[in-house]
Amino acid sequence: MKTSAVVSDTIGPFPSTIGEEKAAALDSIRRAQAGDVDAFELLYREHAGRIYALCLRLKAGDSSDATELMQDVFIRAWRRLETFRGDCAFSSWLHRLAVNTMLENARSDRRRIARVLPMDDTSRLERAARQSGVDLRMDMENAIASLPKGARLAFVLHDVEGYQHQEIAEQLSVSVGTVKAQLHRARRLLRERLER
Amino acid sequence: MTHEVIRHLLDDYVTGELMEDARGPVADHIAGCEICAAEVESLKAILARAADLPKSIDPPAEAWSNIRSAIERDKIAVATYAGISARFWRAPYTLAAAAVLLVILSSAGTALYMSSRNSDERSSRVAASSPTSAATPATLAAFTIEENTYLRNVAVLQDILDQQEASLAPETVAQLKASLRTIDEAILEARNALARDPANKLLIEMLSSTYRQKVDLLRRTTEMTRGS
Numbered sequence: 570m571k572t573s574a575v576v577s578d579t580i581g582p583f584p585s586t587i588g589e590e591k592a593a594a595l596d597s598i599r600r601a602q603a604g605d606v607d608a609f610e611l612l613y614r615e616h617a618g619r620i621y622a623l624c625l626r627l628k629a630g631d632s633s634d635a636t637e638l639m640q641d642v643f644i645r646a647w648r649r650l651e652t653f654r655g656d657c658a659f660s661s662w663l664h665r666l667a668v669n670t671m672l673e674n675a676r677s678d679r680r681r682i683a684r685v686l687p688m689d690d691t692s693r694l695e696r697a698a699r700q701s702g703v704d705l706r707m708d709m710e711n712a713i714a715s716l717p718k719g720a721r722l723a724f725v726l727h728d729v730e731g732y733q734h735q736e737i738a739e740q741l742s743v744s745v746g747t748v749k750a751q752l753h754r755a756r757r758l759l760r761e762r763l764e765r
Numbered sequence: 766m767t768h769e770v771i772r773h774l775l776d777d778y779v780t781g782e783l784m785e786d787a788r789g790p791v792a793d794h795i796a797g798c799e800i801c802a803a804e805v806e807s808l809k810a811i812l813a814r815a816a817d818l819p820k821s822i823d824p825p826a827e828a829w830s831n832i833r834s835a836i837e838r839d840k841i842a843v844a845t846y847a848g849i850s851a852r853f854w855r856a857p858y859t860l861a862a863a864a865v866l867l868v869i870l871s872s873a874g875t876a877l878y879m880s881s882r883n884s885d886e887r888s889s890r891v892a893a894s895s896p897t898s899a900a901t902p903a904t905l906a907a908f909t910i911e912e913n914t915y916l917r918n919v920a921v922l923q924d925i926l927d928q929q930e931a932s933l934a935p936e937t938v939a940q941l942k943a944s945l946r947t948i949d950e951a952i953l954e955a956r957n958a959l960a961r962d963p964a965n966k967l968l969i970e971m972l973s974s975t976y977r978q979k980v981d982l983l984r985r986t987t988e989m990t991r992g993s
Binding site: 604606609610613614617618619621622625632635636637639640641643644645647648649670673674709710724728729734749752753756759760763764 | 773776777782807808811812814815816817818819820821822823824825828829831832833835836837839840904905906909960962963964
């Protein structure tokens with residue numbers, strides 16, 4: 570851990586349409602699409618916190634894996650910027666890219682032996698929780714990190730990030746019923762672990 | 766609806782995703798069932814805690830510099846492979862052609878099979894012909910750091926060859942040029958594929974191996990011109 574976490578609770582849900590993007594952000598997107606790295610940095614500064622928070626939770630609090638995933642997401646975003654047509658908000662496009670990148674990396678790493686999560690791995694989430702002023706959040710973050718992968722993905726995407734069942738099913742290439750079952754399982758496990 | 770059926774509907778009831786016509790019966794059941802009422806409260810508490818989690822967490826400070834480095838390397842790579850060292854090939858060369866051709870054949874052969882469209886075949890061939898492939902970076906982020914080193918090495922070696930080009934025979938230059946073009950095409954092909962599929966470790970291995978072949982070819986040619 571090299572830096573302290575800075576947390577914002579004031580960010581609203583992802584905008585669903587390009588119309589909700591600010592004019593300055595649209596300008597940055599267009600300039601970045603034309604090859605302007607400084608403009609892309611502005612986009613990074615605007616979205617990195619939220620994408621990193623998502624990556625941390627998708628990676629069960631492992632800050633090293635989460636950082637690597639986030640870097641892959643933004644490198645991939647740069648290379649695919651020309652494919653962003655404004656059909657959805659840029660933040661939603663990035664968010665989807667993060668989930669897809671994580672899923673593709675997971676498929677590539679299928680044979681990799683699962684690592685035991687060291688204590689330090691959750692420290693970034695822990696600091697984030699503490700700086701938010703609610704200690705209970707850390708219990709929640711730890712409980713989410715301890716969930717089985719499928720249940721964790723469904724819970725993070727639906728209950729933390731606000732995706733709909735159908736959207737999650739499409740991204741994970743599973744049925745809506747499977748998503749609901751994983752969500753049910755995740756909530757049950759969380760209740761058991763948090764209400765001990 | 767029975768208690769067991771309703772228990773399976775409580776998630777959707779709490780999140781507001783339950784069909785409207787089912788909400789009434791479920792609500793009526795909850796009003797008279799302590800178990801379901803407790804489960805509803807517990808679910809609401811979980812959802813409230815999920816909603817209360819921080820939405821944004823600052824990433825490590827070095828993350829952007831890593832990303833920027835990768836982007837800059839992309840730009841360098843495009844510039845390098847789009848107009849590959851035209852000035853290098855202007856002057857004639859005079860060196861032992863047989864030794865260079867040996868290198869060319871080996872490198873070109875590797876590049877050619879890397880451009881094969883059969884990924885399984887490529888995988889086995891790369892593994893068999895790349896004794897250092899175990900050290901290949903496992904991720905795109907790690908590879909981009911290694912790629913920068915390759916690009917620097919290529920630039921240095923080509924500068925050296927620029928200065929020694931008069932010592933190579935024209936026919937050797939032509940062979941070398943053809944061989945390097947084949948390698949560069951393989952690099953471009955792998956690069957483009959990697960842009961579409963950045964998590965593909967096979968592509969990372971292929972690209973890394975192709976870079977090694979290019980550096981090796983340039984290095985050995987440089988060594989031979991020195992010895993001539």
